Amino acid sequence: MTGTGRVARRVLRMPAAAAGCAMLAAVVAGALLAGAVAPAPHDAIDLDAALRAPSFAHPFGTDPFGRDVFARVLHGARVSLGVGFLARTISLVLGLVLGAVAGYFGGRLDSIVMRLADITFAYPTLLLLIAIIAVVSPGIVSLFVTLGVVGWASVARLVRAQVLSVKEREFVQAARAAGAGHAALIVRHILPACLAPVLVVYTMGLGMTIMAEASLSFLGLGVQPPHPSWGGMVSSGIVFMRTAPWLTIFPGLALTVTVCALNLVGDGLRDALAPRLAAVDRSR
Amino acid sequence: MPRETCDPSTPALEASGVKKYYRGAAASLFRSGPVIKAVDGVDLVLPRGATVGLVGESGCGKSTLARVLIRLEEPTEGSIALGGEDFLALRGEALRRSRRRIQMIFQDPYSSLNPRLTVGSTIGEGIRIHRLARGAAVGERVAALLERVGLSAAASSKYPHEFSGGQRQRIGVARALAVEPEVIIADEPVSALDVSIRAQIVNLLGDLQSDFALTYLFIAHDLGIVEHVSDTVAVMYCGKIVELSPAEEIFREPLHPYTAGLIASAPAADPSGRGGRAAIPGDVPSPANVPPGCAFHPRCPRVMDVCRAVPPELVRRGAHRQVRCWLYPAGD
Numbered sequence: 186m187t188g189t190g191r192v193a194r195r196v197l198r199m200p201a202a203a204a205g206c207a208m209l210a211a212v213v214a215g216a217l218l219a220g221a222v223a224p225a226p227h228d229a230i231d232l233d234a235a236l237r238a239p240s241f242a243h244p245f246g247t248d249p250f251g252r253d254v255f256a257r258v259l260h261g262a263r264v265s266l267g268v269g270f271l272a273r274t275i276s277l278v279l280g281l282v283l284g285a286v287a288g289y290f291g292g293r294l295d296s297i298v299m300r301l302a303d304i305t306f307a308y309p310t311l312l313l314l315i316a317i318i319a320v321v322s323p324g325i326v327s328l329f330v331t332l333g334v335v336g337w338a339s340v341a342r343l344v345r346a347q348v349l350s351v352k353e354r355e356f357v358q359a360a361r362a363a364g365a366g367h368a369a370l371i372v373r374h375i376l377p378a379c380l381a382p383v384l385v386v387y388t389m390g391l392g393m394t395i396m397a398e399a400s401l402s403f404l405g406l407g408v409q410p411p412h413p414s415w416g417g418m419v420s421s422g423i424v425f426m427r428t429a430p431w432l433t434i435f436p437g438l439a440l441t442v443t444v445c446a447l448n449l450v451g452d453g454l455r456d457a458l459a460p461r462l463a464a465v466d467r468s469r
Numbered sequence: 470m471p472r473e474t475c476d477p478s479t480p481a482l483e484a485s486g487v488k489k490y491y492r493g494a495a496a497s498l499f500r501s502g503p504v505i506k507a508v509d510g511v512d513l514v515l516p517r518g519a520t521v522g523l524v525g526e527s528g529c530g531k532s533t534l535a536r537v538l539i540r541l542e543e544p545t546e547g548s549i550a551l552g553g554e555d556f557l558a559l560r561g562e563a564l565r566r567s568r569r570r571i572q573m574i575f576q577d578p579y580s581s582l583n584p585r586l587t588v589g590s591t592i593g594e595g596i597r598i599h600r601l602a603r604g605a606a607v608g609e610r611v612a613a614l615l616e617r618v619g620l621s622a623a624a625s626s627k628y629p630h631e632f633s634g635g636q637r638q639r640i641g642v643a644r645a646l647a648v649e650p651e652v653i654i655a656d657e658p659v660s661a662l663d664v665s666i667r668a669q670i671v672n673l674l675g676d677l678q679s680d681f682a683l684t685y686l687f688i689a690h691d692l693g694i695v696e697h698v699s700d701t702v703a704v705m706y707c708g709k710i711v712e713l714s715p716a717e718e719i720f721r722e723p724l725h726p727y728t729a730g731l732i733a734s735a736p737a738a739d740p741s742g743r744g745g746r747a748a749i750p751g752d753v754p755s756p757a758n759v760p761p762g763c764a765f766h767p768r769c770p771r772v773m774d775v776c777r778a779v780p781p782e783l784v785r786r787g788a789h790r791q792v793r794c795w796l797y798p799a800g801d
């Protein structure tokens with residue numbers, strides 16, 4: 186589509202969003218190149234070098250087992266970004282399907298789906314996550330599946346609202362009058378017109394999902410040691426807060442930078458898409 | 470009336486007693502909203518190959534009637550026969566197959582084309598759905614349609630935003646034609662266009678009618694265009710047809726005061742001939758709160774006592790005319 190390039194250019198022209206993109210690119214590059222960039226493997230134990238302050242050999246210092254914190258932060262980025270993307274994608278797919286079905290068909294189906302969304306919203310997210318993880322066993326798979334399933338409701342609500350307005354537009358009615366079936370109407374005509382705000386919500390939610398993943402790992406319900414994760418590193422470093430603050434500061438900083446970058450990109454996307462959304466509104 | 474499918478005298482479309490009521494927004498938690506009678510008992514016959522004009526101010530229910538007739542909405546009551554066949558009885562697949570027999574040209578050439586699809590895929594969609602052609606033959610048909618409506622075949626690979634309003638409406642016409650319909654409902658097809666382009670589109674519709682033996686329901690609020698294209702004119706007010714007459718007679722001698730008001734308020738080609746423009750006083754009443762008796766009585770220059778109390782019926786007047794007004798009592 187011709188609009189994609191134009192939106193990307195508009196995002197990059199906004200200073201804050203461009204900074205967000207750069208930060209995000211750095212985190213993604215670090216995660217991808219973790220093995221090559223880090224001075225030591227993330228799981229190499231060296232008890233002689235335990236709890237060293239940051240130096241040239243260990244830019245972020247070492248932990249009580251002498252493991253390189255920089256390497257662990259980079260590998261933690263893999264977990265955070267991977268779990269975040271997978272969880273959001275699950276939310277996106279669930280939300281798109283359920284929201285589209287609810288908005289398009291309406292009636293009882295709509296009521297059922299939206300009441301389920303209300304129920305999901307009624308629980309504080311973290312509490313709901315903890316409750317589910319407590320039932321299934323903690324681990325990376327249960328982590329992103331749970332995060333993904335819990336996140337469906339906001340996407341579904343948004344998609345439903347979009348579908349409700351788009352399905353009354355004349356080009357959809359024209360396709361219906363031409364004999365297009367439900368699936369063709371939804372997939373070919375309605376959903377493509379709904380995607381812009383969904384993209385914004387996807388990006389914004391990514392930051393929140395990564396935050397939730399870190400919270401769960403911090404509480405010991407997410408990624409299990411010795412696998413590195415930012416939340417888990419902060420949690421295990423906290424007892425050394427006064428003697429070796431680098432154990433908590435660096436993973437915490439990585440988390441902050443990543444979430445901040447995602448929010449900046451999300452904001453930029455929203456602003457970049459706004460004129461087009463407005464144009465669509467005007468032509469209605 | 471006996472129904473015979475093959476008889477050429479069977480109307481292309483026949484609607485009887487069509488009503489479409491909506492439930493308005495609830496007044497409070499315990500009081501349901503008012504019933505909005507958008508279409509309130511319309512009988513309309515579209516003879517094969519004819520053009521019936523449907524006129525009325527915004528909000529009189531003409532667009533709702535159009536949407537009901539092509540079954541984008543289900544009527545609350547009434548029956549619709551398409552070529553003698555009960556159109557309302559169709560469901561699911563059968564309905565989708567029959568949809569090609571009646572098509573619509575939409576008012577707004579901007580919102581009626583999917584901005585994300587090429588012109589070719591928009592026009593080709595119906596052809597594919599109804600398997601009127603396959604593979605490369607679809608493209609050939611699309612090209613032929615585009616040329617028939619006055620665009621180049623190359624337009625097929627372009628997107629709607631690359632065209633002007635008039636060109637877009639031609640695309641809309643091509644889309645309606647693509648599935649080889651018998652009936653086309655043109656819902657104010659030129660009101661969104663520049664005045665200079667309107668005649669082109671109207672003439673195009675006229676040419677297509679004779680080429681493809683089409684039957685038109687031509688909806689407009691512009692009487693000038695309706696006068697130009699229609700064989701019969703139906704005037705609608707508050708969801709009801711108030712006058713139905715052959716086009717030349719209705720313009721020569723309007724029966725209903727509302728029709729007379731519409732004609733008097735239309736800008737004339739020769740202003741000296743018709744005298745000054747006389748607007749109908751007041752506004753169209755809210756469909757949720759239609760005046761009792763004749764819905765037009767608060768605005769009618771010739772209102773009588775009976776108009777305020779008793780709604781008039783549609784009565785025959787001469788061989789071809791019908792009017793819903795107490796000035797013309799039944800049996801007169």
